Amino acid sequence: MSEPLLEIEGLEVGYRTRGGGTYRAVRGVDLTVARGEIVALVGESGSGKSTLAHAALHLLSRGGSVTAGTIRLAGRDLGDLTDKEWEQVRGREIGLVPQDPTVSLNPVARVGDQVAEVLVIHGVARRKEARRRAVELLRQAGIDDPEARARQYPSQLSGGMRQRVLIAIAIAARPRLLVADEPTSALDVTVQRRILDHLDGLVRELGTAVLLITHDLGVAADRADRLVVLERGVVVEEGPAEQVLRDPQHPYTRQLIAAAPSLSSARLVVGGSVAESSRPVGRPDGSVLAVRGLRKEFPLPRGAARRSLVAVDDVSFTVRRGETYALVGESGSGKSTTARLALRLERPTAGRIDFEGTDITDVRGRELRRLRRGFQVVYQSPYASLDPRFTVEQIITEPLRAYQVGSASERADRARSLVDDVALPAEVLRRGARELSGGQRQRVAIARAIALHPALVVLDEPVSALDVSVQAQILELLVRLQAEHGLTYLFISHDLAVVRQISDHVGVMQAGRVVEQGRTDAILLDPQETYTRELIAAIPGRRALAGLEESR
């Protein structure tokens, strides 16, 4: 190994808890990043990986402090720097690429100025010169037409572009180390791939070392020279990426590898042995939902270049009973709007929707409310979709109360059996949603969705906000519930790796159109469209796997 840049020894980080105790988030971690090396720190939420990253920048949130150990950067002990000295280190010696690009830029400042600010703070350039250099940095970060973009505000840029701006900020003062904290978790897989490719090229060109924090072993394996696996604040395994993947020593690492959707492949089946053909495929006419020629236009505000935006354009597909149909595409491809149209939450501009053999395109009022019983939704964010003031029991029985199903005690019984169905202990019924983890909350949302025995469950990115290991558990749960209750799913996702694990049929959406659809395995094995191929190539972990195959 070449000369070490970042050396962390015996690091302990603790948070003061409300009870007056200390929560040890990082426990005795040793970690080294050599000059120009990319090291991935992998672990689930709560493993302490983000805490470690923040400790390296002296940016721990309130109540957090380094209680033991040393952090050295290029031989210099950062342990006893003053706040003023830290201001010299941050941005200049260590750059940060933060987690969520949509909230990590100052919304009221032009992006060019936000890049230039780094140069001004560290006296690299004066204001005018800094602005000119900012445009150059934006170009380096892969932004087209950087002169115009520099004058725009963050809200005018897409998530991917904002992350590029944040990369420009991080590299502006040429730090020797970049800390990238889940830099692409909030982005679509295709955007994620392009941005990571770009970052990869950039740091190798500049010789910058990177500490990449991620929960996705696939991403880590694709990008890093070395992997460090963190479990509950302790390093359980580390080594060259390829070696860790091929020959994981620790059970936790094996668990992470098994959980990563990118690294596994086939559709999940109950018990792992049920042959695909033995599942109820449904009669040929057993369609639950059929949409034909669906179109949705949104009017644009006056002064826009066009009158209206065509969000969904001539979309047709059929969801059969007991099966999973997945709509895949990037943000803005129209997949969520399509689902909203199918649920009659939006009125289509044109087209026809049949639900269980009845045309529901123009149904309204009481009839529509009766129909709504038949289709339930699980949303992306389990944090936003559960009322924090309700107990879990209230959340789960809400649809039952809304449709006046059963007596109070029957509803309580139903809540108990539903909680059992989604593998949560009965005691959660009395707890509030905010006391639960993200995975537990999503289980509650699923229990609520199936409470009324709906004919169709729409799953709108149900695992995108979750860690990969939790994702795997939720997907397994969905597959098991489908087999047990004969559920029909419409599954919305941007991630083909996830879709591959759960769906029978898939429709690939791009710019409002379904560009390709068919059986999931057929599409994945033999994609016809360039766009589908791009989506498949974007699945993280493929590079690492390919590397493994070759070396065998």
Next chain:
Amino acid sequence: MGRYVLRRAGQGIFVLWAAFTISFFILYLLPSDPAALMASGGGETDAVDPALLADLRAQYGLDRPVLVQYADALWHAVRLDFGTSYSSGASAGALVLQALPETLKLTGAALVLAVLAGTGLALASTFPRARWVRQLLSSLPPLGVALPTFWVGLLLLQWFSFQIPVFPAIGNEGAISLVLPAITLAIPATAGIAQVLARSLRGTLTEPYVETARAKGASRARVHFAHALRNAAIPALTVLGVLVGGLLAGAVVTETVFSRVGLGRLTVMSVNTQDIPVVQAIVVFSALVFVVVTLVVDLVYPLLDPRIDVRRTAVTA
């Protein structure tokens, strides 16, 4: 933009009309008789000569049906003629305009004071490193809101006019007479601004983009002033718009305590004597102030936050 301002002006005219109409009918419904009040000169209204009353009613048109009176008053009000004061016989509009400059000076001074002190206090209660300093200063705004204006005015008078005679106790002479009333009037407004801005700042300082700024190596002061303050200003601006109206209302108490001539005193006097034309003129003027302030605040929002587009928000508002 021009269209937007035009539409807002239209809404403003509606507000003025509504204020005029509602106040007209409320005043009409009051049980006492303005003609009797005029004839008795504010004294006992029973022993007034009925012939004189009839004359007065005819002279002021009070004998006509209420809708005719309303239509007539509205027609004149459109031309900024609110009729003549029952008690002084002067034009109601002229009385308001006469009282206006002193009240403008008072409320203007109080507003400037409140914005400066409120912003200062908000920054002082969020910026210092020492937690106890922040907590101590954070407890001031609720106190300021809770203090009754008349009591603060009397206390200030007691201390700075009688015990240590620095400022005059009463009257409108020169800028020095403005100091105590302006401070009195500014205290609740200061507290309002400080509380909202401090709360907003504390929220803003936990935003992820603040961490981005710190990760750039930005100093505490830069983070606070260059990043957080502008983002936190929007709710404070909203409060400011409401506070301007509050200052007008507060002028009633303050001008009474400090025996100052002005709109507040005029309001008190005209309400006491049920001088409908003057009260109407004041109501319409106050409504106008609200309309203008709200429009200005709405036009300033997009300057603070590029995400706010007045043309778009106007459709939903």
